[in-house]
Amino acid sequence: MVTDPRDELVNHVPAMRAFAMSLTRNSALADDMVQDALVKAWSNIDKFQVGTNMRAWLFTILRNTFYSHYRKRRREVEDVDGDLSAGLAQKPDHDGRLQMRDFNSAFEQLNKEQQEALVLVGAGGFSYEEAAETCGVAVGTVKSRVNRGRARLAELMGLDENGVLEATDAVTAGIVAENPSAA
Amino acid sequence: MQEEIDSNLKRAYDDVLKEDIPDRFTELLAKLKDADPTAGKKADADGD
Numbered sequence: 001m002v003t004d005p006r007d008e009l010v011n012h013v014p015a016m017r018a019f020a021m022s023l024t025r026n027s028a029l030a031d032d033m034v035q036d037a038l039v040k041a042w043s044n045i046d047k048f049q050v051g052t053n054m055r056a057w058l059f060t061i062l063r064n065t066f067y068s069h070y071r072k073r074r075r076e077v078e079d080v081d082g083d084l085s086a087g088l089a090q091k092p093d094h095d096g097r098l099q100m101r102d103f104n105s106a107f108e109q110l111n112k113e114q115q116e117a118l119v120l121v122g123a124g125g126f127s128y129e130e131a132a133e134t135c136g137v138a139v140g141t142v143k144s145r146v147n148r149g150r151a152r153l154a155e156l157m158g159l160d161e162n163g164v165l166e167a168t169d170a171v172t173a174g175i176v177a178e179n180p181s182a183a
Numbered sequence: 184m185q186e187e188i189d190s191n192l193k194r195a196y197d198d199v200l201k202e203d204i205p206d207r208f209t210e211l212l213a214k215l216k217d218a219d220p221t222a223g224k225k226a227d228a229d230g231d
Contacts, residue, residue, distance in 0.1 A: 038211060123192040
């Protein structure tokens with residue numbers, strides 16, 4: 001029997017919610033974005049090539065939804081960096097374990113490209129290739145976003161063991177200057 | 184260090200991943216399907 005790819009959508013809802021939640025850190029907003037993305041996916045299902053990676057396709061739609069929202073929001077909330085970074089210079093616990101709250105504060109300071117690369121690869125189990133496809137960038141770009149995101153997190157958390165301080169603000173600033181290639 | 188970062192990333196992600204799909208999404212998909220005559224009329228009752 002021929003299956004309608006739209007019947008598969010429901011299977012991807014948990015991962016879509018997890019991705020949206022990781023990017024927004026706001027469950028109401030995350031679910032609204034998933035809802036938008038599902039409607040878009042439904043009405044554009046003819047653009048999905050059966051046999052290809054549906055999760056990557058859906059995540060692409062989701063991230064585009066996210067970026068249009070984020071661009072709108074960024075105009076409203078300018079520059080919170082200064083305030084936040086002041087509170088971040090705490091020392092890690094005795095064993096260097098990252099506390100969730102501190103981690104979240106640090107994560108929020110990464111640029112969105114680094115955040116999504118880290119979420120896809122570090123949490124979602126995406127291969128670099130899948131993540132690159134999802135974000136519409138080269139594999140090497142995803143790798144450097146992941147590496148720089150990790151380095152930046154370590155720096156923000158004040159954990160500078162393993163020499164992860166290599167990528168400093170100059171590098172990060174260069175990445176921030178890149179445009180999110182969402183469209 | 185990388186493990187610490189990834190485990191923090193995974194914790195938030197996996198928590199959501201494990202949640203049941205909220206009704207709003209199953210209802211939304213059902214509504215979309217009802218509204219679209221070309222959608223496959225595969226068994227509605229897959230059970231919960």
